[in-house]
Amino acid sequence: MKLRSSIRRIDSPAGRMKILILRPEKQEGPVPGILWLHGGGYVTGMASMVYITAGSTLAKHFGTVLIAPEYRRALRNPYPAALEDCYAALEYLYSHADELGVDRNRIVVGGESAGGGLAAAVCLLARDEGEIPVSFQLPLYPMLDCDDTESSRHSHSHGWGTRRNHWAWRKYLGDLYGTDEVPPYASPAKETNYAGLPPCYTFVEDEEPFLTETVAYIQNLKDAGVEAHMDIYHGNIHGFDTMRWTKNAKEARRKLLKAAEKYLKL
Template sequence: MADAEAGSPPKTTRAMIAPELAPALELMPSFELNDAFIAYLRSGEALQSGFTQPPLSAEQQAVACEDRFVPGLNGAPDVRVLVYTPPGAATAPRPAFLHLHGGGYVLGTADLNDGSNRSLAHELGCVVVSVDYRLAPETRFPGAVEDGYAALKWLHAEAEVLGVDRGRIAVGGESAGGGHAAALAIYARDRGEIPILFQSLDSPMLDDRTGATSDPHPYCGEFVWPPANNRYGWKALLGIEPGGPETPYGAAPARVADLAGLPPAFILVGALDLFLEEDVEYARRLIRAGVPAELHVIPGGFHGFGAAGLGAPQVQTTLRLRREALARAFAGL
């Protein structure tokens, strides 16, 4: 009995968090997703007490941001996008990055990544288009992915006006946005209309079975985004209980059998993130399907550890790896 207890996982994984990231966890709110909480977040009261963005640096302010609306797909409402253009006159068409924000499929807006999208545009000299896709549960799958595809079609069609190279369009996002980006890559591949150069997936939400029907990881998912919230997010997106055989094709990228022909991928995830195993497995399957995939696991990282800021070496590493991967893709390397 003593041996079994000695070999059992700890009751909390707090001691496994990287010391540089631990202070940020104390500042991150703990919440349980449910219908009442979502209703509050959609209310005017919640909007009035919303998140305040940190001040922009001089480099970020130099990037122009334009609020646009593009035609929705298949008669859907127009899709709001934020278009970020780096300063200075371009000597040649620029690469472009189509960004999808995180939020568990039920939260968030394109504005939340304003600072990071400005930084990306400035550092890589690329146009960034951030998609304000429709949220669940008000809009079920495939609404958000179709909004992403509508933005992709517009970006491709308006490439000359935007100063964009059609052959160098990448997609990406964080958490649910990473899941939507992976689903968008599959959606675009299946239609064969618009080529995607690269997909950048930061802690992507890929598999509705995680926390629902799959064997839980003993050390992952305790903080920020636990299994209960994951089940809620997936149920909101699908309109059915997650993890079952009725999950529609393309909603959960991890459940798509054929991954051949997808764009090369960059995948990064924290070692304590609920999405660890689904992300590692997705990278393995991409490679198995002949798709170049770069995988990074950050020791001691929980979901959303980027909130620790630039003072944490893990955040510095994450930003550098992501930036370098995109730069290589844009350079054709």
């Protein structure tokens, strides 16, 4: 399905924030809405990355409306700036659902890497605020745990490894880094109550740094009675699905679309 894009500026805690909107060229009736959050370790990246990631694939395949916010990044604005902006984008998607032609009962939050971490954090915040129902979450190979894990402690994965991971968390958390005061909204792996969160699907490679925290997140959701599934592929490339010509990427996109069909199919 062909999409048309537009740029808007919406209110956010820091003032006016740019968002990228993708919509079907021929939109009939309310369609699902996707909030897609870009990666970049919380410190880099931009909303237009959605064109090379799974976000645009989902929007094209299912004919959804997608919003990608240009959230503040940690080089200048540490936590909670990014989360505040992403939640403001979710509020905009929900409150402007009629104008955008979005079904309020089919809102999905997703993202890749740090965007996956922010997606999980947004879902936590939405659950706790109790104002916006999120029907499905797609935190792909998410950056969830500010502490070293078995897979991130000595990682030399292509695209992202231990040194970059430490540097990014230090920038994002600021004075909270290395303390016992990091809240789950900053590092969702710190959460202890996963009940009431939306159903979840994700994928990850088995030799990349975020394997352990991804597996733990899915297991914690399952233990809390939340429907959650994941696929693990063999490889050590962080962000492998953006290499669309590879076998792993093709298989990951196929399984992603199948997992999302229940929540996004018109």
